[in-house]
Amino acid sequence: MTKEQIKDTILEIIAQIIPDEDLSNLKSDIPIREQVELDSMDFLDIIMELRKRYGIEVPEDDYMQLATLDSSAAYLEPRMREL
Amino acid sequence: MDYDVLIIGAGMSGLAAGIRLAYYGKKVCIVEKHYRVGGLNSFYNLGGHEFDVGLHAMTNYVPKGVKLAPLPKLLRQLKLKAEDFGLCPQRMSVIKFPDKTLRFNNEFDFFVQEVVDNFPRQADNFQKLLKTIVEYDELNLYAKLISAREVVSSIISDPLLSNMIFCPLMFYGNAQENDMEFGQFAIMFKSIFCEGFARPQAGVRQILDVLVKKYKACGGELKVRCAVASLKCANGKIESILLENGEVLTVDRILSSAGYVETMKLLNGYDSSKFNCHVGQLSFVEFILILNKEPAEMGYNTTIAFYNNSDRFDYRKPDDLVDASSGVICCPNNFQFENPLSEGMIRITNLANFDLWDRLGEEEYKAQKAVCLEATLKEVVKFAPDFRDSIIFTDIFTPKTIHRFTGRINGAVYGTPNKTKTGRTHLDNLFICGTDQGFLGIVGAMLSGISMANLHVLQKV
Secondary structure, eight states: OOHHHHHHHHHHHHHHHSTTSOOTTOOTTSOHHHHSOOOHHHHHHHHHHHHHHHOOOOOGGGGGGGSSHHHHHHHHHHHHTTO | OOEEEEEEOOBHHHHHHHHHHHHTTOOEEEEOSSSSSBTTSOEEEETTEEEESSOSSBSSOOOTTOOSSHHHHHHHHTTOOGGGGTEEEBSEEEEEOSSOEEEEOSOHHHHHHHHHHHOGGGHHHHHHHHHHHHHOOTTOTTOOOOBHHHHHHHHOOOHHHHHHHHHHHHHTTOOSSSOOBHHHHHHHHIIIIIIOOEEETTTHHHHHHHHHHHHHHTTOEEESSOOEEEEEEETTEEEEEEETTSOEEOEEEEEEOSOHHHHHTTBTTOOHHHHGGGOOOOEEEEEEEEESSOGGGGTOOEEEEEEESSSSOOOSOOSSSEEEEEEEEEOTTOBOOSSOOSSEEEEEEEEEOHHHHHHSOHHHHHHHHHHHHHHHHHHHTTTSOOOGGGEEEEEEEOHHHHHHHHOOGGGOTTOOSSOOTTOBOSSTTEEEOSTTTTOOHHHHHHHHHHHHHIIIIITOO
């Protein structure tokens, strides 16, 4: 997956977690949780969904790496390149 | 390993934890010693009538569309839709003391106005209390424990108002005698006054059905009539689990919703003296009365009434079998259902003394149930219409019944007063969820299961 594809995947996962939220104006360089109502439990589900779908393990200490779409793509790209 | 996670107890918290874990691919098994799921919130049939145990009303009700509240939070976590529980909001509930009545519904502003109208001199103080509650982070698992009685009396100077606020919050979830931890107070205040009451048309059955179906659809395994006999520990961990049917299981982690002391009792080498201080004392008796008509036909439209027959409010283990001086009158018919329930019903709950009930012989036990019912009804008709001539069927459960079906020591439905908020025990792979972890009510129990599953299993790689 490319970084763009990774961002689209994350967006799709978020849409699944909070289906009523409008994600079309989400800025990729601002923390996701500052832009949509996503609590820490919802945030955990992004990580769980990545594990469930792609077998990617994100250790607890790295959760902050997924704060923005850009930082998520940068962090996940080496792990998802082959997918 | 037989399973990644074994969950003890198929109540609200165990099932919710199970759904989370199974949904995210863990191999999970829930063992339930009763033949039916539900634990402290279950159901039964008797004499052709359907009864619920526990659930009078589900607290934390918010309408569809509200996002940042416990109920929508738990629906998202369990991948359920708001419609799945089919919750119907209450009509109107009341707190009745001899000289004052405070009404509340699911509109919080209505309750605030009731307080202002009935206690005009406390209006500013009440606003101050609301600010304190809103600013308090009750979900912080590491918060310092403070006395709610102290906090509230430092703000509200009229003890009657203070007692009237405490009455429903204590009856609906407090494990401590006379006082309450402020975090619990804030949770209960929000869940009952700021949010509100609702009930599915089919009662607790509907919620349990949804949970069990979801759990199984995610691949979870459920074994009923399957009790844990003992937990074998070594090197600070549970090594294996012996079931009463003789089977031995090995698992990576265990989440127990059986209660804190109840779980400790399963350990080999259990030393009761270490855990006595954690034993809960508060239990209840419930009188369930089937009526030959809807209570609304008698002009009674109240959903839940919290009554107390003096200005003092004592919430403690009574010196007698039952304390009829205060209690809860629940009318399951008085929710905004699409279709009326099939029968009229009134449920009355009072504090009761487990030891005294437990001591009675079979005949005397039966006789005392009838005596206590009469005494309670005499009190209750001061706060509701006299429906005694309309009763066509009665069932009564006591602290002894609760103990028999749930295994809770002393029949203490709200468990230990010392909650294990982090869920951790002295053993590395054994965690507590449900009532004794400390999120209260049905929504709270489910959130407890969810957060303990998240914290102790899913977040660990």
